[in-house]
Amino acid sequence: MTAQILDGRAVSAAILERVQREVAEFVGSHGRVPVLATVLVGDDPASHTYVRMKASRCAKVGMRSQRIELDETISTETLVNKIRELSDDPEVDGILLQHPVPGHIDERAAFEAIAPSKDVDGVTRTSFATMAFDEGGFRSATPGGIMALLDAYDVPLSGKHAVVVGRSPILGKPVGMLLLTRDATVTYCHSRTVGLADLVAQADVLVAAVGRPELIRGEWIKPGAVVVDAGYAGNKGDVEYAAAAERASLITPVPGGVGPMTIATLLAQTIKAAREHESAGHLGT
Template structure:
C-alpha cells in the first residue's frame, strides 16, 4: 500500500492573501485617516536571528503600506531607557502597534517592558489586559502565533467543534492562548508538557495535534493518530553532518506526513502566519483608534 501523504496547510500562501487584503484595507482607510498605520519594532543588541525576523517584518510592513517606525538599540541599553522609549511611543499618534523583539539581552526584564506597552498598541497581543479579554471571549488584540494557527485551520475549513485537540507546550506565547482559542471554537482541549505522563498516549488521542515546544522533531509518527491534523509551531535551527544549518520544526515531518491528514511545513507554515497576524493587529488597532472598526 502506498504511503499516505498528508495535505500541506500552506501558511505562506494564506499570509500573502491576508497581506493583499490588508493592503486594500490600508489604502481605503488612509484616505479617511490621513496617515498610514505605524508599527514600532524595538530590537536590542545584535542577535542574528532577531535581525532577520525584524527585517522580514519591516519588508512585510512596507508591502502592506504600514509605516515601519522601528528602533535598534545597543546591547547595553538600560531597562529605564527602553521603558521611557515605550512610554513615548504610547503617546505617539503615528504609532498603532509596538513590539519588543525577543529574546532580549540577559540584563533586561521582558515582562515588565511588555507591561509598559499600552494595551491598545500591543501588536503581539501578549499584554495581560489582552490575554484577559481572550479568557473572557471578548474582543481584543490576539497573540499572533496562536491567532495565525486558528486562521489557517479556518482557511482550510477544518472542523474543531467537539474534536479532541492536544497542545504540546504551555508557554504564554503559544500554548496557553492557543488552548483558549480552541476552547472558544468548542474543541475539547488538553495541554501536554514536560511533566505529562505517557505523552505518546495523550498525543495519539488527538484529532488535532499542535506542537509548540522548541524541540527538533519531538513528535514522531508513533505519536500521531492516523488521519489527524498536525500543526507544527516549532522553529529550530539544526546542523546536518556536513555542518550546514537548516530549519526544522517540532514534528518529524517526513514520517508524520505519512500518517496525518493535514500537516504544516517548517518553514512556510505558521511562521508567515505569525507575521500576517502582527500586521493584522496593527491595522485593527489603527482602525479602532479612529472608530472605524
C-alpha cells in the same frame, strides 16, 4: 495516507492582499499611513532577520515601520520607558517588542508597558484575558495565525480533542485558550509531561510549540489528525515531519506553515488598531 499541506504562505498572501486594500482605504480616509513600531534589543542575528522581514511586509502593504534599536546592555527601566513613550505617541498604531530580549531584562515588565490598544502582537496580560474570555481585542500573533490557518482549511474544532505541546505565555497558553473558545477540548502538555506519546496519540488536532526539533515522533500521531507545528530550529520543527505526514490528514510544513501566518496576523491587527485609534479620536472630539 499522505497529509495535505496547510500552506501558510498561500493563506498569509491572501490575508496580506486584504490588508493592503484596507491600508489604502485607511490612507484615503484619514490622510495618514499606519505605523508599526518595532523595538529590538541587542544584536541577535535571528531577531534582526525577523525585524527586517516584518519591515519588508509593512512596506508591501503600505504601512510604515518605525524601527528602534537599543543596546543589549540597557536596563529594564530604560526599555520600559521607551515603550511607554511609544505607547503615548499618537503617530504609532502598533508596538512590537522583538522576542527574546537579553536575559537580564524583565521581559514581562517590558511587555506590560505596551498600551493594550497598541498591543498588536498580543503579548500583554490584557490581551491574554480578552483571548481567554473571547472578548475581542488582539490575539497573540502566532496563535492568531494558527487559528486563521485552520479556518482557511475549514478544520472542524467543536468537540475535537486538541493537544497543545508547549506552555509559553505568547504561544502555547494562548493557542489553547483560543481553541477552547471554539469548543475544542484542550489538553496542555510540555517537554516534561509524563506519557507524552500517549497524550499526543489522542489528539484530533495537535499544536506543537516547544522548540525542540523532532520531539514528537511520527508514529505518535493519530491517523487522520491535523498537525500544526509551530516549532522552529535549524529548519526543523517539533514534529518528525516525514513520518507524521504519513499519518496526518493535514500538516504544516517547516518552514512555510505557521511562520508566514504570524506576520500576516501582526499586520492585520495593526490596521485594526489604526482604525480603532481613529474611531476613538473622533469620538473624543
